[in-house]
Amino acid sequence: MSSxxxxxxxxGKDCALAVYRARQNGFDVRFLLAMMDxxxxxSRSHSVPLALLQQQAESMGCELITRxxxxxxxxxxxxxALNVLRRRGATHAIFGDIDxxxxxxxxxxxxxxxxxxxxxxxxxxxxxxxxxxxxxxxFKAKVVCVAAxxxxxxxxxxxxxxxxxxxxPPSVDACGExxxxxxxxxxxxxxxxxxKIEIEEIYEYTxxxxxxxxxxxxxxxxx
Numbered sequence: 001m002s003s004x005x006x007x008x009x010x011x012g013k014d015c016a017l018a019v020y021r022a023r024q025n026g027f028d029v030r031f032l033l034a035m036m037d038x039x040x041x042x043s044r045s046h047s048v049p050l051a052l053l054q055q056q057a058e059s060m061g062c063e064l065i066t067r068x069x070x071x072x073x074x075x076x077x078x079x080x081a082l083n084v085l086r087r088r089g090a091t092h093a094i095f096g097d098i099d100x101x102x103x104x105x106x107x108x109x110x111x112x113x114x115x116x117x118x119x120x121x122x123x124x125x126x127x128x129x130x131x132x133x134x135x136x137x138x139f140k141a142k143v144v145c146v147a148a149x150x151x152x153x154x155x156x157x158x159x160x161x162x163x164x165x166x167x168x169p170p171s172v173d174a175c176g177e178x179x180x181x182x183x184x185x186x187x188x189x190x191x192x193x194x195x196k197i198e199i200e201e202i203y204e205y206t207x208x209x210x211x212x213x214x215x216x217x218x219x220x221x222x223x
Contacts, residue, residue: 005119006031006065006085007094008107011048011056012183013134013141013160014096014122014175019060020137020190021121022094029094032062033081040068046145046182047218052197055223059191071211075110082114092117098177099124131165131174139188142197143181148204148215150180156217157199184221197221 007019009032019029034053035044042049050066057064065085069077082093093116097103104120111118122130134141141160146153150172158164160183165174172180187194200220207214 002026002028003091004089005029005092005094006033006082006090007062008096009034009053009056009064010043010046010096010182011053011185012046012096013139013185014098014130014177015094016096016139016141016185016188016190017130017134017137018094018096018121020139020188022119023190025121027092027094027119030062031065031085031088031090032057032060033065033067033078033085033093035074035078036066036068038068038070040066044069044071044074046184047220048144048184049221049223052184052195052221052223055195056185056191059193059195061192075106079110079113082110082116086114086116090116092119095120096122098122098127098130098175100177127173127175127177134160135162137189139185140194141183141185142199142219142221144184144219144221145182146217147180148217150178151217153202153204153217155181156202157219195223197223 005027007029009015022029037044054064067077067081093111095107107118143158146156205216
């Protein structure tokens, strides 16, 4: 019998590849847990509209579970969601992190509080090989956020493909594991139907002083 699992879901390529591998390894990934902003209308980290996350979940045959949170309440709400899903039978949580130990430490800590086993299918694999695998197995994705510290506005809104990876400066990781960019997956081997999206505009956002005032470029998406 397959282990029932959830995936911590951003809508991006790394968590999509993690689901792909988890299913290949026998996990029944049935829930996608997406953390939203206080309005509940956009994802907390990538500003992806709720409707597009819902379309991804439906195409994957999953149930989308959302929790609204500020950065201050994020951990509390995440653990609360894990507890709800554990009561619904989930025994494992899938994460798409590759090699950032601080992220893994946090994931293991919150899962322990909810009595759920964390699973990191991509852990400690070469980033360039994972980027190549994303493309090789057929995932299609848009770059929906870039950090101005590393990339200029022209990189936001592009397809994540071999040309995009080739155009990245040497200091930027092909997976964006350090937060250089984020993606939204529109198709691939875990999807029944392609997600159709349009980019309305590319806009700039600066974090508040309490969070370091970093600048980002975001793609405003619509279906």
